[in-house]
Amino acid sequence: MDDVLLKNRLLRIKLEEAVTKMDNQTDRITNLEESVKKIENQAKRGTCIENAIQNLNNLMDKLEKIIKQTEETVSFTLKEYFNDMNKTFSYLKQEIKTCVDKNERNLEKPPEATDKESGNPIESLNEANDVIQKLKTRIVKVGTRQGKRAAFLARRAEKRSNGKLRFTKVHLNKRSAYDNTSGVFTCPFPGLYSFTATVIEMGDDVNHIACGIRKNRIVSAYMYFITTRINGARAIDGSASATAAATMHLVKGDRVFVYCIKSTDTSLFTSSFSSCLVSANP
Known part of the structure; x- marks a missing residue:
């Protein structure tokens, strides 16, 4: 009888030890699960950061494309503008040169030659008449002033x-x-x-x-x-x-x-x- 009680006691002690070990294992498993969750969360955060970086890179690429297009547009516009300005200046320069040359030729040649080359002697005669009329008007004004x-x-x-x-x-x-x-x-x-x-x-x-x-x-x-x-x-x-x-x-x-x-x-x-x-x- 005493041997049976002793065996039962020993079994109870071993059972309690086994339960204690199982509890410890359960705690370890719980801690391990929590660690796994933390790792998963960190992995998710890392994924979010990677996604944000990728999105930022995509935006930078788009911005570089926009800047490049803008530079090309501005460069083209300025080029066209300067081309137009150069054409305008060249045209004006040529017109001024033509007028100067024409006036110099008219000054160097006698009135008869100028009239013949111009092909419009009536216009030259009208201009001369205008000058004569202006001189007459000035003479009249001077005479009027002297008469006062x-x-x-x-x-x-x-x-x-x-x-x-x-x-x-x-x-x-x-x-x-x-x-x-x-x-x-x-x-x-x-x-x-x-x-x-x-x-x-x-x-x-x-x-x-x-x-x-x-x-x-x-x-x-x-x-x-x-x-x-x-x-x-x-x-x-x-x-x-x-x-x-x-x-x-x-x-x-x-x-x-x-x-x-x-x-x-x-x-x-x-x-x-x-x-x-x-x-x-x-």
Whole structure:
């Protein structure tokens, strides 16, 4: 009986050892399966990377083809453009050379030979007539300009309430452009005019002149004089003069006159105002 129990115990121990070994083997198998899965996953990842690399290579090939096609297209286009430009320049160069040669031959040969070779004497005659007509027109214009005259000289100034000086004694008045009732010169035709004004004051008080030549109320030249002080007082019972000159371009209707401020004295009898046309417009 004791032997049977002992054998059973030994069998139980061996069975437990076998079960333990089987459990260990099972764990090893599980670990191995997990390792296999990891390897498979890594293999899949490697395959994905290879596929990505392959796709990238394919894209690079396509890009290189596109670049090559673009370069060929641009090169062809530029070549055609430069060919067209060279043809155009060559054509223009030849045209210019032909014109220059023709003009040189015309200058070297007498008019009769040129007309005969041209085969169109009527055209040459018309050109000559045009030149003659232009010369006649210029001659007429020069004559017209020379026929334009405008000048005046006036004296005996009177100061008006509006500040203008009226020179009543007229010695010269070509084209009647100066009005001695208003003291205003009105331009009869456009051109370059020269004006001179001399104001002489002979009053019994302090001599003071403050005037100017005005064109349409814009001052072109000034005149100013005031007696100096002697021992702290200004000299009186004397005379004073001031002159202004102006050259200006006028258009028809421009008005020129002498204007004085209120402080200017009124004894201006010997003053004068004059003008002349320097050059009329063509």
